[in-house]
Amino acid sequence: MITILRLGHRPARDRRVTTHVALTARAFGADRVLVSTKDPGLERSVRDVARRFGGPFEIETGVAWRRAIAEWRGTKVHLTMYGLPIGDVLPKLPRDDLLVIVGAEKVPRLVYDLADLNVAVGNQPHSEVAALAVFLERYTKGAWEKRRWRGRMSILPSRRGKRVRVSRK
C-alpha cells in the first residue's frame, strides 16, 4: 500500500496543484491520498475521477498530519529538494507500507525529523507533482503501465484525436 500525505494545502490557493498531486498519485500507483486541510470540493473532484475512470482510490481531507506521520506503521518518506538523492536511497527503501509526504510551500522542520528519509528527486526547485510522479515511477518500476483500470470510462490510445469508451454499469 502506498499513501500520499499532502501538507500545507490551502483550498483557495492550492486546489489545482493538490488535485494534480492526487491524480498523479492515483495514476502512478498510490492507493490513497491524505490532505491536511478539510476541502470537500477537492474530495468531490478526485472521487469523481476515481468513480468514472476506475479505482480503488481514496482521498481524505482534514487529516491531523502530525498524528498521521507519528502513528504510521511502515516507512515514511518526505520528498524535498533538500534531501538525499533518490538514486542513492531508493534501493535501500523497505518494501512495506509506504507513506510519501509532499508539502506545498513551506514545510515545518518537524516533518524533516519525523520522516525516516528525506528524499530529493533532484536538488533543484521544480514541482511536488513532478517529484511525486518520478518517485512513484521509479519506486514501482513503472508498474502503472501494465495496470488495467476497468473503470466505467476508459480512453483508447489513438494516433490522433480522442477515443473514449463508456460502458454501462
Added chain:
Amino acid sequence: MITILRLGHRPARDRRVTTHVALTARAFGADRVLVSTKDPGLERSVRDVARRFGGPFEIETGVAWRRAIAEWRGTKVHLTMYGLPIGDVLPKLPRDDLLVIVGAEKVPRLVYDLADLNVAVGNQPHSEVAALAVFLERYTKGAWEKRRWRGRMSILPSRRGKRVRVSRK
C-alpha cells in the same frame, strides 16, 4: 535541444501550474520553454530561478503557437492522455531537436494534427506536470541526475534539514 511549448496559459488561473511546468522542464533537461500567452510575471519568476540556481534555461511568453509548431524543424510530440503509450513510441522517437507540447485544459484539435506524435504517459487523467516529468525522465534516461548546475546557489543533499551553498560571483 529540447523545447517545451505550453498552450492555453491564462495568467490569473494558470500561473502556478505553468511555473511548475517550466521548472520541471528545466530540472529534467529541457533547454527552453515557450508559453502561448504573454506573462511577464511568469518570465520573471522562472528567470529568477535560472539566475540563482544555474542555467542556461530560456523562457519566452506570448509566442504564436501555430507558427511555432508549423515551423519547427525536428520532431514534435504532443503529450495527451488520448495518445499512444509512451512505452510503445519512445524507442522510435528520432533524436533530433524536440518540441514537447503540453496543454492546459482543452487543447485545439489542430494540435493533434500538427504533432508528429500524440503521446500518452498513461491513459488516465492526471497532470501535465507529471506527464512532462516522466516523459523527460525516460527520454533523457535520467540524465538530469548527473548534471552539474554551477549556479550561484546550490542545495547540498542532506539527511535532515536544509543546506544551501551560496557562492559570490
